[in-house]
Amino acid sequence: MPLEALQTLPEGPEKDYLWTLNFGPQHPATHTTLRLILTLDGETVIKAVPDIGFLHSGFEKLGEDLDFNQYVTIVDRMNYISPIMNEIAWHHVVEKLMGIELTPRCKYIRTILGELARISDHLLAAGAQALDLGAFTAFLYGFQQREVIYDIYETISGQRFHPSYTRVGGLLFDVTEDFIRKVRTFVKEFPKTHADMCRLLNRNRIFLDRTQGIGVLSKELAIDLSCTGPIARASGVVRDLRKDEPYLAYGDLQNAFQVICASEGDCYARYTVRMEEMRESLKIIDAAIENLPAGPVNVDVEGKAVFPEQQAVYRSIESMIQHFELVMPNRQWTPPVEEVYGAIESPNGELGFYIVSDGTGVAYRARTRPPSFIHFATFPYLIEGHQISDVVAVLGSLSIIAAELDR
């Protein structure tokens, strides 16, 4: 992009002392590849122009070529901080399109995994926010617990980072005793790490000075700029899809958790909301794992949406036919010729998919509503008038994941 095209403001001889700083795309505090063109007056940022697209890899185009089960490996790589949340979102919308009602056990397992993903996302977001401001220890404490969550992913799917665990109408495998044991251990041990992180940061004078009153997003601006999730809630928008439009097992677990809100809308409020949401997530996990229903994890095979068990494929002709039907690209599922939007509450905000279906097993259009993309658009409004050292504080508090930002 030609740099002069971006410099529309301000001009005139009295303003020629302004200078331009190019921030990124390779910079430790951008965490991933994104670029900012900052116009500075001394150390004050008077204008910021984000330049994105460095990680654009055509995910939505791929979604028009891969079938509903294959595309899960791609959505995994959008918000790679909480990959399983993207899978849950994708299949939530696919199932909404096809009208599949999940089994109770599957709903609970997805809920538990989603909340684990939320904790792992918030740990990184809050940790990295502190890391950018020089507090390394809290970040490492957070990472130690993220390892435990990765171990749980490995237990269920064999993959640590990108589990690709959900399937249309169910899950790849049922969970084992081992999973339940590990989740229980996590629920028991996580509060200690959480308390450690809180003790390191909550009343840390340097951290408070760098975050309080910085990057204030008012409630009106948050709504105007389409913000959702912790960023909107930190500005006083009381909205959480888990409460407002309950999906999965959240309908049953309404009493287990509360919606965390703040009214300040600054970087510290966003940090606090994330930290407190982890506590609520832990309550949901605790309630869900202790009430995990028995029964099948996939919907009924008769519905012709899920793969039959491998043993059955080898032993009965009906199962073999169904397996064949789902694998062959010209057969597969037959969703209605319609379009549908569905969304879930991802750690970063409302993660939605807009699927246009032409009646085949491949989406005709698979649009992602990426929270990172929407939230990064707020950045120029947040940083205006702040110091250059606040750029990393605001950037960290927004928790931008470039893979989701650019898709």
Place this chain on the structure above:
Amino acid sequence: MPFDTLITALKLKFADLATSEFRDNRRLVVKPPQVFEVLQTLKDEHRFDMLFELTAADYLKYPKATDRFGVVYGLLSTTTGERVFVKTWLNEPELTLPSAFPLWRGADWMEREVYDMYGINFDGHPDLRRILMPEEFTSYPLRKDYPLRGRGERHNFPVITRAES
């Protein structure tokens, strides 16, 4: 507000409004020149204060499709939690819509993405540039006539040698 009430209220103003429903998605289908007015009415009179989604789709190879592009606006009321979708159809060569930026500043990047991916222009947008693809890119990659596989557009890009940089 129930969907029927909303439709009745809107029909007083916009007579040729079409509607459809699927699962919990409620859609209003309007003609391109009316889009801005409908959005404004929804925002000012029916308290749909957030534009949570703005996207498009290319219906070139869609079964029984009569129009080329569909642009979808997703509106949300943060007070009641209701959602409504406004859809409009566009055909070449008139790929222009009024920008929703004067109503919601959140439309800024979403409109830029639709422009980048489909080549749909938004009249009145303050800064309609490509957002994800590089500036030198000449095609619109999410259109259905853009191939999925191929060597890409690299041959169109200027090569900068070390001496020139």
